[in-house]
Amino acid sequence: MPVILAIESSCDDTSASVCVDGKVLSNVIANQSIHEAYGGVVPELASRVHQQNIVPAVQQAFAKAKVSKNDVDAVAFTRGPGLLGSLLVGVSFAKAFALAKNVPIIEVNHMQAHVLAHFIGDNKPSFPFLCLTVSGGHTQIVLVKDYFDMEVVGQTLDDAAGEALDKTSKILGLPYPGGPLIDRNARLGNREAYYFPEPQIPGFDFSFSGLKTSILYFIRDNVAQNPKFTEENINDICASVEYRIATILLNKLKKAALHYGVKDIALAGGVSANTGLRLGTKEMCEQMGWNCFIPEMQYCTDNAGMIAIAGYYKYLKGEFADQGVAPLARMPI
Known part of the structure; x- marks a missing residue:
């Protein structure tokens, strides 16, 4: 019954999710309103706000799922495609968390995850x-x-x-x-x-x-x-x-x-x-x-729930990344 923590930070939404045995139990999304003044996403600002949001988002994800961080069996994260600075925040957090807890990491293609969001529910x-x-x-x-x-x-x-x-x-x-x-x-x-x-x-x-x-x-x-x-x-x-x-x-x-x-x-x-x-x-x-x-509305936009379900299927196949993995701004499906 694998417990997977998932991180999504490809653009301007910081998201964390906890998946237990293929069931997404939490999907926390922290939006960034700072970009409204500029009429679009400013990459540098997005990266900085990700750093502010990622720890609270993960804490909320654990709380909503009623799962302890000590129960995590693997950490899934978005490797790409996306804004490089934003991705770097999520990748770095996932690697650090996994290293501290001595669990494997799972890289996920953001576009594949959008497709696999259809496997979150029963239909x-x-x-x-x-x-x-x-x-x-x-x-x-x-x-x-x-x-x-x-x-x-x-x-x-x-x-x-x-x-x-x-x-x-x-x-x-x-x-x-x-x-x-x-x-x-x-x-x-x-x-x-x-x-x-x-x-x-x-x-x-x-x-x-x-x-x-x-x-x-x-x-x-x-x-x-x-x-x-x-x-x-x-x-x-x-x-x-x-x-x-x-x-x-x-x-x-x-x-x-x-x-x-x-x-x-x-x-x-x-x-x-x-x-x-x-x-x-x-x-x-x-x-x-x-x-x-x-998918449900919460799984349509960028979210960690879809990263979690993609990570779950990769976990079952034993497809893990190493600590040398780096984010990719472009990543074919």
Whole structure:
């Protein structure tokens, strides 16, 4: 009955989790509000706040799980991808804790962990399945053959879907983080109010740079005619943008599912918390007779719960790292 402490610090959220025999008992996430003043994550500030948050987060994780630090059998941590300074805080803490307690460490690929978040609860997909992993930095369609046998069959050629949402929020003058605000406003708008083009990219790959440009010019031209255009139509604009991004993602996902003959469809990553994308995925699966899997909200954004479950399956395989392991800003799935 392995007890695993997990650490996640790839960007601006400091998270700690305790997993006992494959059951995630706690998932503590400490957010960083300091970046709001800058309209985005400042790497140096993120690293410093991680140092302040990591010990309290771990203490809370133990308390919520009702587990002692002396019971830990291994420490799992995010090795990459992510911001190097942020990763360094989590990796250093994991190595130091494991060294003090004389337990092994387990390196985890952040993107693999997003996929494996589907194995935290009781409703688990069956292999093979397709997972659409969407975040601020990644947009991928992953063919998942086993826990750590994953193949990226489609990905963005330029910008990620989450980045397109963030840039749209800036164009609209919304404060950081803009993704949740676009989601909130979209719920009040008409998704068919405005038309934005869908990129014609072959295969299962994505492109969002052209869409961002289209949105920028759309706002610029309409504001030139009516300075209050954005303010007066914010809900419809958000709904139309969100709908287009969701259809771009789901059209490719549907195409890939038909190609590979897969009927278990999963959604993961920070953007999987978006209401429009979640509903669209469920509707598509219902229409096609496919099984839909979407993690709980707390396991969609960056969190240590998904690192813990990934670490658990690696523990069972005996895949441990050594104390010389270093963080990686780029790390293929």
